[in-house]
Amino acid sequence: MALLDVSHLTMKFGSLAANRDVSFAVEPGTIVGLIGPNGAGKTTVFNCLAGLYKPTEGRIVFDGRDITRLPAYRISRLGLARTFQVVRPLKEMTVLENILVGAYLRQADSRRAMQIAQHCLRTCFLEEDRDRPAGGLTIGNKKRLEVARALATGPKLLLLDEAVAGLTSTEVRQMVELIQGLRREGITILMVEHIMEAIMPIADKVVVLDGGIKIAEDRPAVVVENEEVIRAYLGEKFSRRLKAMKEAKPS
């Protein structure tokens, strides 16, 4: 059974349909990419999944439960955590305190919650900034904090909304390794990403949105050949480059 099952999701803002009849599933233990041009409705999907928006139509089943209209905090408690594309640090709290807020979800005891937080702090390479107010971090570290905080809630499914955008190429590599490590620990991942080099090599499946509609859902190798996806998003040049990359080092 799929860990996440989205069926016929429609989200309207007035007359604008940011998502229209979107359906897809995420199998446990996989990494799924959600891609598409700006304004395609990717973040809106995340906001519907996480309970920030109430979908106009459709059904979202997570871990066997219908979560379609649950409040955000209930969804988080069920094990679905998310990061925000536009980072939202709890500014006046330190990095460690930010993560601790997440850690308290599974552990009311302060000492044990602190252990969880320390672990996530290390995992996300934030040790140097642990006692800094989160509002003063660099954008790269704010992105890492988003991940660390979500991770501290002990999720089954982690939604990453452009978690590597704005990072340097070294940092991108670091984050990609981190994401693969999380999968090995058994966390399922659904990630929105524009940097194809970050997502295509690690995704088991990619879902492509354009204008609020799902236009493709398949393995990365298949999706990059898809005519519609190339036209709407990837562009010919990128598709050729990626193919060349694949042929150079077949895995």
Place this chain on the structure above:
Amino acid sequence: MPKLHLQSRDILWGALVCALALLPLIPGLIGNSFRAHVIILVLLYASMAQSWNIVSGYAGQTSFGHSVFFGIGAYGAGMAVVTYGLTPWPGFLAGSVMAALVAVLISWPCFRLSGHYFAIATFAIVEIFNRLFMVWDWVGGALGLDYPILPDGWVNFVWSETKVGFFYGALALFVLIFGIVRYIETHRLGYYLRAVREGQETAESLGVNSTAVKLAAMAFSAFLAALCGGFFVQYNYRVDPPMVMSLDVSMRFVLITILGGVGNFWGPLLGAMILIPLQEYSRAYLTILGSGVDLVIFGLIIMLMMIKQPKGIMGFIEAWQARSRERAAAKEGV
């Protein structure tokens, strides 16, 4: 630093409480003097401000209605003594529970809305409760409640011979309220309160039920404000609606904390240590200038403060600490 282990702050706290507890041993300091009166008021107002600090500082939900909870607490004790001829103790409890209930009922609808509904609603209830208590015969109406003459001691919680009893009463209140806030601050609820203040949607995404958290903060806050009200009525041997339920009283909760540092553990104490002596001595010595001088001085100080340092005196202290830390780090680096 994670606030888990014994810190310099806890040591400072222990030393402060011990020093305060020993104050009456200094001959002539806490006799039946004006100075004793000022010290007792500092402890009382610091406690009031700290109770306000829970919901309005840590959780960031500004309340202008705390005089109502303070008043309910005062009437709880006052009615136990005057109306029912009991000791004030059951009144302390009843008043505080009542205040917490009223607080939750008022804030429930507001917390589900966003924006400034809460602040506005708390503003409105002050006037409503004031009018209500003015005409309500059961609580004594506009005349209020006057205490009979009672034997001194902890049972009746009154002391007419010296102020030492009230001093220890105020100290107990102060230790209780500051202790509770310290406990909250270092545990889950404290982190949740600040998370809700810093970003409600973010907190919710981390599994925090923000409505429940704010209601809990409000209930604690009102309960403790009512305890302060209970002390206040005992100390004054009387209560009527304008004494407790007024915007003037509400503003004292707000201004003391703003001056000292909102959302900061020491803020309420610092604010009270400055404003209360100022208020009492200006009242005593500046009466020739007419009443309300203290309020004018209050207002000026707060205005200056907001311009220079919105985080209050604790903001100055923390900025200074940060600077000296940086200087120390720079020295090490060389």
